[in-house]
Amino acid sequence: MRPVFRRFRTNRPALVSMAVLGTLVAFCVLAPILSSHDPYALDFTQQKHGPSSEHWLGTDFFGRDVLVRVALGGRASMLIAVAALAVAAVIGVLYGSIAGLVGGRIDNVMMRVLDGAFALPRFAILVSLVAVLGRHGSTYSTLVFGLAIVSWMTTGRLVRGEVVRLKQTEYVNAARSLGAKRLHLLRKHIGPSTFGIVTIAVFLELPGLVLTEALVSALGLGPSAATWGNIAWLGIQEGQLSHVVYVSMGLAIFAICANFIADGLQEALDPRAEQAIPEARRGLLA
Amino acid sequence: MLVTFALMRGMGGTPFSTPLEPHSGVPLPVELQLREFYRLDEPWVVQYLNYVRHVFTLEFGPSLVPPARFGAERGSVDEVMREKFPVTLQLAGLASIFAVVLGIPLGIAAALKRRSAVDYLASSLATGLLVVPIFLFTAVFARYLVYGTHHFPLGWDDWSTRLLAAFTLSLAPIGYVARLIRAAMVETLQEDYVRAARAKGLRVKRVVFGHVLRNSLTPFLAAAAPTMALLVTGAFFVEQAFGIPGAAQDLVDSAERRDYPMLMGLTVAVVIVVALVNLAADIVAALLDPRVREEVT
Numbered sequence: 001m002r003p004v005f006r007r008f009r010t011n012r013p014a015l016v017s018m019a020v021l022g023t024l025v026a027f028c029v030l031a032p033i034l035s036s037h038d039p040y041a042l043d044f045t046q047q048k049h050g051p052s053s054e055h056w057l058g059t060d061f062f063g064r065d066v067l068v069r070v071a072l073g074g075r076a077s078m079l080i081a082v083a084a085l086a087v088a089a090v091i092g093v094l095y096g097s098i099a100g101l102v103g104g105r106i107d108n109v110m111m112r113v114l115d116g117a118f119a120l121p122r123f124a125i126l127v128s129l130v131a132v133l134g135r136h137g138s139t140y141s142t143l144v145f146g147l148a149i150v151s152w153m154t155t156g157r158l159v160r161g162e163v164v165r166l167k168q169t170e171y172v173n174a175a176r177s178l179g180a181k182r183l184h185l186l187r188k189h190i191g192p193s194t195f196g197i198v199t200i201a202v203f204l205e206l207p208g209l210v211l212t213e214a215l216v217s218a219l220g221l222g223p224s225a226a227t228w229g230n231i232a233w234l235g236i237q238e239g240q241l242s243h244v245v246y247v248s249m250g251l252a253i254f255a256i257c258a259n260f261i262a263d264g265l266q267e268a269l270d271p272r273a274e275q276a277i278p279e280a281r282r283g284l285l286a
Numbered sequence: 287m288l289v290t291f292a293l294m295r296g297m298g299g300t301p302f303s304t305p306l307e308p309h310s311g312v313p314l315p316v317e318l319q320l321r322e323f324y325r326l327d328e329p330w331v332v333q334y335l336n337y338v339r340h341v342f343t344l345e346f347g348p349s350l351v352p353p354a355r356f357g358a359e360r361g362s363v364d365e366v367m368r369e370k371f372p373v374t375l376q377l378a379g380l381a382s383i384f385a386v387v388l389g390i391p392l393g394i395a396a397a398l399k400r401r402s403a404v405d406y407l408a409s410s411l412a413t414g415l416l417v418v419p420i421f422l423f424t425a426v427f428a429r430y431l432v433y434g435t436h437h438f439p440l441g442w443d444d445w446s447t448r449l450l451a452a453f454t455l456s457l458a459p460i461g462y463v464a465r466l467i468r469a470a471m472v473e474t475l476q477e478d479y480v481r482a483a484r485a486k487g488l489r490v491k492r493v494v495f496g497h498v499l500r501n502s503l504t505p506f507l508a509a510a511a512p513t514m515a516l517l518v519t520g521a522f523f524v525e526q527a528f529g530i531p532g533a534a535q536d537l538v539d540s541a542e543r544r545d546y547p548m549l550m551g552l553t554v555a556v557v558i559v560v561a562l563v564n565l566a567a568d569i570v571a572a573l574l575d576p577r578v579r580e581e582v583t
Contacts (some may be wrong), residue, residue, distance in 0.1 A: 046288055085494045119511045119564045123519035124537060124556045128549055131541035211419060219522055236425045248422040255417040 001177035007268040012262025017257035023255060028078065031071035054189025070246050073226040078254075080140055080227065081209035085202055091148065093198060097190070099156075100163025111160065114153055120238045122150040126212065130221050139223050143216065148210055155201040162197045187249055196269040203262035207255035366536055366548065367555055368441045371444050374532035375559070378517045378523065380452030385459035385513065392460065398494070400472060401515025408464065415461030420520045423454050424527035432528060440529035455520045459513050466509050476496045478502045504572055510567035 039148065099110040127145040166172055172190065216222055217229020218236070228247045235243030396408035399457040431450060432438045438447045474480065474499055483493045520536075533552055540548035 051503070053543075082494070083299065119561060121515050121518040121556055121560045124534075127522070127537060127541050128553045131544065131549065136563060167293065207417070214419055215421065215519060215523075218419070219526070221538070221541065232419070232421055236421065241425055241429060244422050244425050248419050251419050252417040256413065 009037045011264040015219050021257040025060040028071045028074035032068050045247045069226050070210035073228045073231045074250055077210050077228040080143050084209055085145045087148035091152035091156050093159050095156040097163050100160040114138050114156055117155050126150050151205055156207050158197045159194050160193045163190055166193055200262055205251050207258045211251055211256055212230050218267025292576055313333035334527040370533040381455035382477040384453055388461040389463030390467050392464035397471035412464035415457045420523045423457055427454050428527040442530045444451050451524050455524045458516045462533045466506055471498055504571050507567045507571040511564050
């Protein structure tokens, strides 16, 4: 077994988090399949019921089963976040490796731009972006691209740092002295080695993205499908605070687990690094 | 600024056809007249130059849509900003005072009693505050404190509501600040100079406040940007829940209504304020830390 996995296996908080997160994901995937309730079917005879044996978490304003909707919403929220992260990771990796590889003045300028982007109020910009990108009302892709545009920076910075470090390693130097071109270095030697840091960045950013999606939708700016944010929004509108609580619990569990996993990955991938991920870099924030 | 402008131009539709209402029912001659008044038919370069000129003179022009709320008068973006921005700034200012006053002691307590019950309690409280979404707090407080009692009237006129709103807004930053201070202090406490200071007989209090805290402030100041982000994000929900007439509310409204000048004006203003605060934090960090001071000069 590869040492990374072996080290990760000994990290108890990370393992527990994996299990909890796995359960949460399984619930979100399986509940809509196993339940006999249609999450979108309106039933005005069943409006705003409390928890019962029929509807474990009660029903919402439209008589829909909340348990199924929370599961479905979780699935949608996580998918949006993961898709946004995939886009953001591509932007971040490209940006970071270009800056790190080219170096010099261009690197300097690119990093100052990144600092500037970091300092911007993400959420306010996202609210405008959602309005701009969602020409005819907001959809999944509106949120995915909006979120990606405001959250590629962590990946970008981490990748750049890693590329700069790798550039000075002996095996890269050896490859370069054999006449390897920059692009070849990036593809064959540096690129694959940044995989670990990208994984860490992804788990660091993930909770922030899920939370941000929920916050945008909770303002009533999200897509019309069930997401955690939308369920919370309807709960607030209709005074059904318990629904807001369910969603918040899902979000909180998700955020905490993802953070422990990021810590575990960091330790497993680079056990010599004394310093944990700096508190200021964590993606707990929306 | 060019980016915001490009985004707003790229925004689908016009005030005459929003995603919500494809046909506003405005008669064509009226629409043409309005288009001319707002110069919507000029080439974008001209529009952009006009816009830049106005931004530097802090005139964002008239709003395209009359305000939604009952009793409010149709206003220009500047009026709205002059009226609403101070409210949001006060809210955020009060909240950051709360965050510093409550968050720093929490972090210190956790760091000093590391791995004790106090630490676990304080740390999990801080993490909890940070991961629970703000809309849960605002919804609960609005339901039970604002509507449940008579002590907190809606709006921004009463001090009790102001304090409650600022406190609600400060919850996530409190958790953030506490976690930061704890992390920074735990690290500083292990430094040799701390042991030296203790060894030469200084009291714990003196060491903590004179040596440890001072050296833990730099990472704390570096976190000003995320803290500001938390405050801005929270302001949207706090203003909505407590009926506070602030700028965040207008930002959401203008986003929903495709009101370009308003959306642009408010976004640019928020960005400028946040950038200024971050700049100030960097400068203070430079003054506190001789290492940074050397880098600057």
